[in-house]
Structure formats: C-alpha cells, structure tokens
Amino acid sequence: MATISAERNAKYKRILLKLSGEALMGDGDFGIDPKVLDRMALEIGQLVGIGVQVGIVIGGGNLFRGAALQEVGMERVTGDHMGMLATVMNGLALRDALERSNIRSRVMSAIPMSGVVEHYDRRTAIRYLTSGDVVIFSAGTGNPFFTTDSAACLRGIEIDADAVIKATKVDGVYDKDPVKFPDAVKYDSLSYDDALDQKLGVMDLTAICLVRDHDMPVRVFNMNKAGALLNLVVGGKEGTLIDRG
C-alpha cells in the first residue's frame, strides 16, 4: 500500500512542528488570513497521509506579544498572558482549518480552559498522536517570560519527537538576520553551540539551550515554499539543521 511504503520512507515518524504566528497574517499586518491557514492544513494533511505523527506549537505574534505590549505601557506578565491566549485563538483557527480538510485534530492548552479546549496532559497527547490525530499544543509553556519557540522545544522533547521543525518566513538559519542584511550567508547545518555562541536570532537562546541539553535536532525551513515540509520530512534537503554537529 502506498501509505505504508511512504511511512517507511519518512525520515521522521513523529515531529513537533512550530508554526509562526506572524506567518498566519499573510499579507496583512494583524490577525489571520484564512488562505494561509488552508494552505497549512493542506501541507500538514500530506504528512498525516504518509503516516507521520504531527504535534504543533503555534505562535501568537500575529495578535499579541508580551514584550510589545510592555513597550506601550502594559505590565509584562499581563501582556504575556494575552500572548499565550493569542496562541489558543490561533490553535482553534488551525483546528478548524484542519477539520474542514478532514484531518482529525485536537487542541490542548497549557492554561486550563474548560469547555473550550482540553488541558495539556502529556500521556493523553501521546495517545492522540499514536492514533493519528494532529495535536495542537497551545498557550505556550503556560508561563510568562517564555516564547513559543521554547514551548515547541519543550513539547518536542516531552512527546519524544524525532525533530522540532520550525516553519518560518526565511529559508533557514543565516550568519545574521537575512531580512535586515541582504549579504547574510545561509548555513546548511550548524551546531547548538555555534547557534548559541553567535546568538543567532532565528530562535531564542532558552529554546536552543533546551534542545542542546536533550539532543533534539531542529530544522528551520521556509513555510512559504510549497512542498518543502513534505520534502524535508521524507529526508530532502531543506533549510538548516541545528544539532550537536
């Protein structure tokens, strides 16, 4: 059967996919573009179709970020709470798009929100993944002063994923921010220690320390490139690999 042979060929059997909240805006500057969500659902469905187990952490940068709210005068912890709630809204929107594409999915939240989404429980999440459901882990780590990159690495380690796959707007990790510096040079791979020493801004340093300490590989790729997610999951060369080198 095609599905079984593709599953055998997949390099990763279980992944933690980190989706940028900002990317959900599409061409807008706030909120959610339904076309972007539908495209994400299609690409996630391709993974499920070849038997890959998919956990997702979604960011909140399209709605609120605690640090930005603090800059305009709000107390930081309140701002972070708003940022985490933003990721729950994004998670609900993604679940809706997945289910419209007939992809079974669940939203779990690190902050209890009875009647809206399930409270995060690791063993239940692993059970859902094993049965083929996509699990969206929302509300970050549940704690202020963290980011969803850290949440993605944390959940990736907890669910024993084969890799954390960070979907972003750039096509990998560069020696400096490629959005600001057109002469930035891309890495095909680099070590955790290099990423930390060079303070590369593609992921926060807390997240990189966590994956380094648990030897969890991270791949950064451009989610606007059609087919890239499937390609990297079956072992194609996409983006940048961060590992122990």
Ligand SMILES: Nc1ncnc2c1ncn2[C@@H]1O[C@H](COP(=O)(O)OP(=O)(O)OP(=O)(O)O)[C@@H](O)[C@H]1O
């Ligand atoms: N050395 C670097 N290599 C690649 N990208 C970098 C680097 N330094 C900074 N960046 C920036 O990091 C961004 C990637 O982070 P991204 O916006 O996807 O994550 P995020 O802020 O965690 O997402 P969100 O909060 O929207 O969920 C890129 O758009 C790029 O501009």
Ligand SMILES: O=c1ccn([C@@H]2O[C@H](COP(=O)(O)O)[C@@H](O)[C@H]2O)c(=O)[nH]1
């Ligand atoms: O564990 C967490 C995760 C996130 N936050 C807050 O949410 C926003 C949105 O997350 P992004 O990673 O920036 O997309 C973040 O800026 C924090 O304010 C949090 O407090 N704890």
